[in-house]
Amino acid sequence: MIELNTIRPYFEDKPDVLDEILGRYPEYGRRSAVMPLLWEVQRHERYVSEARIVEIAEIVGLTATEVRGVMSFYSTYHGEPVGKYHLQVCSTLSCKLAGSDEMCDHLEDSLGLVPGETDTEGLFSLQKVECLGSCTTAPVLQVNDTYYERVTRDELDALLDALRRGEMPTPKRAREGDNAQLGAAPLAGEAFEAGTAADAALADAEAAEPENPEGGAA
Amino acid sequence: MSGAVADKPDTITSRHDPRFEVTLYKYVGVEGAHTLDAYLAHGGYGAAKKAFGMEPSEVVDLVKASGLRGRGGAGFPAGVKWSFMPPVDGRQRFVVCNADESEPGSCKDRYLMEDDPHQLLEGMMIAGYAIGATKGVLYIRGEYYHAYERLRDAIEEARQRGYLGENVMDSGFDFDVILHRGAGAYICGEETALMNSFEGLRANPRLKPPFPAQAGVYGLPTTINNVTTLASAVHIIEKGADWYAAMGTDDSKGIHHVQISGAVNRPGVFEVPMGITYREIIFDLAGGPKGPAKAFIPGGTSCPLFPFDDEHLDLPMEYAAVAKAGSMMGTGGLIVIPEDQCIVDAMYNVTRFYAHESCGKCTPCREGVSTWLPKMFQKLLAGLGTPEDVDLMEDMVSNLRGTAFCPLADACAWPVQTSLKYFRNEYEHLAQHGTPLHPRKDRWQS
Amino acid sequence: MKIKVNEVELDVTPGTSVIDAVFAAGHDVPYFCSQEYMSPIGACRMCLAKIGAPRKDRATNDWILDEETGEPKIFWFPNPMATCTTQVMEGMVVDTISKDVKKAQNAMVEFTLVNHPLDCPTCDKGGACELQDRAYEYGSGESRFVFDKRHQEKHHALSELITLDRERCIHCKRCVRYFEEVPGDEVLDFIERGGHTYIGTLEDGLPSPFTGNITDICPVGALLDTTSRFRGRNWEYHHTDTTSLDDPSGAALRIDTRTGRIERIKAGLNDDVNKTWIDDGTRFGHEYADAEDRITRPMVRRDGTLVETTWADAAREIAERIAGMDGTRIGIALRGDATLEEGVAAKALADHLGSGRLDTAPRPAASVLPDGAAATLRDVATSDALFVVGDPTEEAGIVDLRIKDALKGVEPAPLFPHGPAIADLRLKERMPRKREILTICAPYRTDLMKHAGQAHVPPATSMVDLLHALAERASATVDGGTPSGAWDDALGMTAAEADALITRMRSSTRGVMIWSAFVSNDPRADEAARTFAKSVGAKTLILGPMANTAGLERISVLPSHDRYDYASMFTPETKALFLASLDPAVDPKVADRLRELDLLVVHAAFPTATSALADVVLPAVTGYEKDGTTLNVEGRLLPVRAAPVEAGTATDFTGVVKQLGEAFGTRLEGRSVKSARRVLRKLLDVDAAELPTTGQPLPPVRGKASGARAVREYARATGDALIVPSMVRVEHLDRNPHLRAERGDAALRAHPATLHAHGLTSGDVVTLPIGGIPRQLRVTASEGVPEGLWLAPTLPEQPVGLYDANLAAMVRERSATAEVA
Secondary structure, three states: OHHHHHOOOHHHHOHHHHHHHHHOOOHHHHHHHHHHHHHHHHHHHOOOOHHHHHHHHHHHOOOHHHHHHHHHHOOOOOOOOOOOEEEEEEOOHHHHHOOHHHHHHHHHHHHOOOOOOEOOOOOEEEEEEOOOOOHHHOOOEEEOOEEEOOOOHHHHHHHHHHHHOOOOOOOOOOOOOOOOOOOOOOOOOOOOOOOOHHHHHHHHHHHHOOOOOOHHHO | OOOHHHHOOOOEOOOOOOOOOOOOOOOOOOOOOOOHHHHHHOOOOHHHHHHHOOOHHHHHHHHHHHOOEOOOOOOOEHHHHHHOOOOOOOOOOEEEEEEOOOOOOOOHHHHHHHHOHHHHHHHHHHHHHHHOOOEEEEEEOOOOHHHHHHHHHHHHHHHHOOOOEOOHHHOOOOEEEEEEEOOOOHHHHOHHHHHHHHOOOOOOOOOOOOOOOOOOHHHOOEEEEEHHHHHHHHHHHHHOHHHHHOEEOOOOEOEEEEEEEEOEOOOEEEEEEOOOEHHHHHHHHOOOEOOOEEEEEOOOOOOOOEEOOHHHHOOEOOHHHHHHOOOOOOOOEEEEEEOOOOHHHHHHHHHHHHHHHOOOOOHHHHHHHHHHHHHHHHHHHOOOOOHHHHHHHHHHHHHHOOOOOOOHHHHHHHHHHHHHHHHHHHHHHHHHHOOOOOOOOOOOOO | OEEEEOOEEEEOOOOOEHHHHHHHOOOOOOOOOOOOOOOOOOOOOOOEEEEEEEOEOOOOOOEOEOOOOOOEOEEEOOOOEEHHHOEOOOOOEEEOOOHHHHHHHHHHHHHHHOOOOOOHHHOOOOOOOHHHHHHHHHOOOOOOOOOOOOOOOOOEEOOOOEEEOOOOOOOOOHHHHHHHHOOOOOOOEEEOOHHHOEEEOOOOOOOOOOOOHHHHHOOOOOEEEOOOOOOOOHHHOEEEEEEOOOOOOOOEEEEEEEOOEEEEEEEOOEOOOOEOOOOHHHHHOOHHHHOOOOOOOOEEEEOOEEEEOOHHHHHHHHHHHHOOOOHHHEEEEEEOOOOHHHHHHHHHHHHHHOOOEEEEEOOOOOOOOOOOOOOOHHHHHOOOEEEEEOOHHHHOHHHHHHHHHHHHOOOOOOOEOOEOOOOOOOOOOOOOOOHHHEEEEOOOOOHHHHHOOEEEOOOHHHHHHHHHHHHHHHHHOOOOOOOOOOOOHHHOOOHHHHHHHHHHHHHOOOEEEEEOHHHHOOHHHHHHHHHHHHHHOOEEEEOOOOOOHHHHHHOOOOOOOHHHOHHHHHOOOOOEEEEEOOOHHHOHHHHHHHHOOOEEEEEEOOOOOOHHHOOEEEEEOOOOOOOEEEEOOOOEEEEEOOOOOOOOOOEOHHHHHHHHHHHHOOOOOOOOHHHHHHHHHHHHOOOHHHOOOOOEEOOOOOOOOOOOOOOOOOOOOOOOEEEEOOOOOHHHHHHOHHHHHHHOOOEEEEOHHHHHHOOOOOOOEEEEEEOOEEEEEEEEEOOOOOOOOEEEEOEOOEOOEEEOEOHHHOEEEEOHHHHHO
C-alpha cells in the first residue's frame, strides 16, 4: 500500500497512450483493454507491479483481484522484473529435436544461470518456454520480442557477445521452403529488416539510462 | 481411401502436378511484400471489391462450394460455419481471426502475417462482408511480435488509404479490425477461450452451446476462422470455387500448408494440394528423413502419432483418410521423430507442454495432464519406474480421453496413448532397466 | 418431455439439466462444481454419465428407427457427458451406473484426490465433506498417486473471518463464481493456471458484506469460518434450524452448538426468502452469545448492590414493590426483535397491571405495515422496476441479494423433490445485469448503488421534501396529466430524472418500491412514499428497524395512547419500568431519570448501563435461544427455534411473565410459548407451533395499516449527524471479536474534507455526543458521505435519522498517529 502512495501512476502523464488503447474497443468492451494495458506497462517497466495492477483495475473498472487473475493466467506477463535481455529458449518438441536442450545447456553454462533466474546485474534472464511457433526454423531463441531462428553455437556466442555490448543484432533470415517452388533453392540468408524497431529503441534508451527496476518511481 | 488422382484425373493431389501453383504463400518470403503498395501492385484487395459486387449470401455459397475447411485444426467447413450466423438484427457482429497459432509443429500463420498481412486483412474483410460483420478481431499470440508490428502497420496503412474503416473502397461497407495481442496461452487457440481472452477474462474455454454464431465476442454473433482459412477466401473469390475444389480429394479440397519439422533434411512450410501423400511431403519436399525415422506426427503434437512405415507414409493428406488411420490432419504441423530419439523423452516433452498450457478449469486436465502424468514421466525417465507404472500411465491416459471440458486433455492423451501403442517396448525398457533404449544425444547443429 | 434415467422413465420440463433429471429419477451422480442458485460450469467433471438420444431424419422429420427393435434408435454421445451442463432432450437416455460410467467417475475421484491432502482427521469439514462422501461412494478406496502432493499455505487468512487452506482446494470455482454471481463483488479469483491455480485476492481482505456464504458452499475444508475453526467435529454438533432475528429479512439459519455453546452459524435453505445465503453480520455475529459476562441468574439490589437470587425471590420482590402502584404509571418496553410470543406475554402483563404504557423500541413514527399485501421477496427478485429509498444491504441483507436477483432477470426455478435445481441452465457466469431497472435514493452513497442504473444522494435534510415532490408529481400524472408546479433540482434529483423514474415504475407490471426507517421515521415521508407507490402502481416492501418490528405492530404491542410511547416512559409520570433487552441509560439524561424510578426491572442477557441502575435484573436469552415466531419484511410468519446454549436460568419474556404471574398469584396469558400461541391463534388464525421451517405468509390486514404514532419523531429535518443502519449490531460488537476485527470498530464516517476541516484523521477514536448520547467511534474517511455530514451506526436506542452532533464536545480518545507510533 505504501508503494501506491509513492509511485506516480504509469498512465498519469500518458493520456494519449491510454486513450489509444481504450479507444480500440467498444465502450461495452472496456475490459478488453486489460491485456494491452498490461503489455504497455510491461514493455516499459519489464514487469507489472502490484501498484500497476491496481492502477489498471481502476482504469477499466475491475477489482485488482480480477486483473491479477487475468495477468497471472498468461505466461508472458511478469510479476517480477526480468533482465534487460530476456532469453527465452523454446523447448518444445520440434526445437528439442533440433537441439534446444543442448542450446539451453550452453546458455546455462555461458551465463551461469539456471532457467528462471536473472543475473545479478539484471542484464540476462534465462527461461525455458513452450512452443514459439518457429518449428520449421528450430531451434529458436527469443530475446525480448525478437526471434533468432535456427541458431547455431557460434551464432549464439556471437549473439551473447553483442548483447553484452548492448547491441541487438538483426536476426538472420532462416526460412527454408516457405514459398520455394519444388526443387528450387531454399531461401536463406536474405536480409531481414531490423528485428523490431521498438526493441531497438528500447535497448538504446536503456543503454543511456542507469538501471531502474522500479520503473516510473523516479 | 478416395485415391483421388485415380478416380478423378482432373483434381490436383501432388505438388509435382504442373497445374499446381503456390497461391497463399506466393509473396511470403518476398522482400517488401508486406506493404500496401506491394499488395495492390499484384491485384490486392481486388477480391474484396469483387465480393462487394455480390450478395453476401452468394459469397457464403461460393465458399461453401469451394469445399474450404477450417485450417486451424478441426477442419470444419468454412462456408457452413459462415451460414450459421443468425439473421441480421441490428446487433454488432464480429468476424474473428484466430491467429493464436500455438500448436507445436505449426508456424504457417506467422510467416503469412509477417510477410503478407494485407492478404489476411482482405480475407477478414470478405468474411465480414459475407456474414454482415463490420468489425473484425484479429487475435494474435503475444510472442508473434514481429507479425504484430506488421499487422499493426498494415491496418494503419489500410485505414489511412480507405481500405479499412467506413465505406471501404467506396463500397458502402464499413469494416475495421481490432488487433489484439495474446500473452502466452496455448488454450487461446480454442475459440471460446480466445473470446474470453479478448474480453479481458481468464482464458478458460466456455460452455457450448451457445456457439459463437449465437453468442461469441461480447455475447454477440461471431464467426471465428483461422488465418489461412480467411486468406484462402481471397483466392476463392478471385479464382472461383471450382479452381479451389479442383485441388484435393472429395473429402478434402483445396490447399493446405504443411509445416515439416524434426528430423528431416529440409524443414519448412510447404503449400500443397490436399490429398498429397505424406511420403511426397517428407521425401520430396522436405528432402527425406535425416537418418532413420520411427514415427511422425501428422498435424501438430495434439495428434496421435503414426509409425514411420509404408502404410502411413502412403496415406493421402486428407481429413477422412488420416482419421480412419487413427490420427488427425490438425494444423498440418508434421513432425518427424528419428529412430534414435527416446520416445518416452519425446512424449514427456509433449506432456510437459500441455501440462504448462492446461488452463486449470477442469479436474482431469488440471490434475491429470498438468500434475500427475508429467510426474509419471519424470519418474520413468529418472530410472525409478516399474512395469506397473507403464500400465498405470496407460490407464490414466485412457481416463483422460473424452472426460475433460475441452480437447486439451485429449490433445495430450492422444500422442501418449499412441506412443504406448506403437513403442511400448521403449517404456518397458526404461521401467525395467532404468535407462532409455535411446540415450540422449546432442542434436544441436553447429 | 419423456426421458429415461437408467431404467426409470420420467417426465421433465424442457430446459431441465440432466443432473436434475437424474436426481428427480431417484438416482445419484456425484458433483462438486454445481451449486444451487449458481451457474453450472461443467468444471469438476464428476457428474459424467453416458448419454444418448434418438434423432430425427432431416428429410422426413420422423424418428430414425433401430432396425432390430423398431424403436427410435439411440445415438450415444461418443464421450461421457457432464450431466450438469447438458440439457434434456425428448427421448434422451441417461446411464449413470454402467461399468464405463463407473470407471469415468472413479477416475474423476482419483484425479480430484491427486492434490487433496489426507488430513480429514484434523479437517473441520470432516464428516460433513462432499469430497469425503463422494470419494467413499465413487472412489476406489486406494490411491495410485505416489508423489508428493502440492504444498501450499494451509492457514491463509483471506479475511479475519475466513481461513483458506490452499492445499485442500479442489478448484470447483464455487467461491469465485459466488462472488461474481450472487453479491456481485468480484473480490476473489483464480490466480495462475493449470496445476498451479489457486484462489486469492488482492483486495486486502474480502470487501463484501456477504463473504461467509463461501464457507457453506465449499465442497471441501478449504474455506473455513474462522470463528468456528478447530472448535468441534461435525458429528458432535447439534443442529437447530431457525430464523435469524438479526434483521427483518427472516433468513433461515442453522445454528451448530456443542456442549451448550454456539460454534457456528450456517445459512439454512428457504427458497422464498434467503435461498441459501445470509449476510456476514448474521453469520459471524454470534460470538457474543457465549461471552463470559452473560447474566445467568436473577439479581436484586440489596443495600445498593445487585446480588444473585432465585427467580421466585426476584419475582416476589417485584410484586411487592409494585403492589398498590397506579398501573398507568408502569411502563413495559420490548426490543423490536422480541418474538410474537414475547409480545403476547408483554401485553398480558400490561393488561394485568392496567398499564397502557406498552411499546417496542426502536419503533418508527409511522407504521411499518404496508397498505394491503406487501411485496414478497420473490416479487423483489422478479421485479422489472425497483425504487429503493434507503440502504437495504445494511438493513436487511437478503433484500440486497434479492434485488441483485432481479437484475439478472431470471425467474426463480421451481423446486424439485430433491430441492432447488442443482444446475439451472439459465444461469450463466458473468450474466449481463439489467442495472437500468434499479433506482436508489439514500442520503449517502450505499454499497448497493454500484449496481444501480440510477443512484441519487440527496441532502439528508431534503429526503422528506424529495419524497413529497415525487409523490405530488406522480399523483399529478396518474391519468397522463402534466405535472404542475416547479421542480427543485436541489432536492437531489432533476425533474427529468423524476419523470423517468415515474414513467419506468408506472409502465412496469412488476414494480416494487422499497423503503426503510429513513422514511418510516417521519410520518410525512411515509405518507409520501405510500402515495407515490400507489400512484405508480408499485407493490411496497417496508424494512422495519428490527427483526420483528412489523410483527409486534401487527399484534398491537403498542401503547394504548400516543402519549404512552417508549419516549414517554422516561418522563416523571412513570414510576416503574420493565425494560427487555433495551439500554436507554446510554443517554445520560435518561439514566438520571431512571435513577428516580421507584422500580426498574431489566431483562437482559448482558450487563448494560441500564442494568447497572436496575433494582431487579432478570437473565434473558439471546435471539438464538428462543422458541417463538417472527414476522419478516414480506409478512411471512417464520419459526424461531431455541438452540441449546448454556445460559443458566435465562428465559425469554414469556418466562418473565410466568414468574411474575406466579408472584401475583395469577395465570397470565403468554406465560409460556405454548400459552402465548393460543392467543396468537385467535389473533392471527395461525397455529404457530405448526409452522414449517420455511414459514408461511400471513394474510395482510385489510385496509390501511394503522399503528399508534410515536410522539417522538426520530427523523428530524435538520442535523449534522446521520444515524445509519448497520448489519453488524454495534451493541454486540465488543463481544464479537472476529467480526470486529474484520469490519472494524463502530465507525464515524465523514468525507475526507470534513475530517480535514476538523483536524481528524482516519483511525482516530473520538467520543462524540450525538442526539445527547455520547458515542465512541473510530473516524473513517469516506468519499461516499456528503461533505459536512457525519455518519454513525444505529443502536437500538438511537434509531436511524438525523441528529445534532455536538462537535464542540467531541473528545479525541486516541489518535491514529499515536497508535502507529
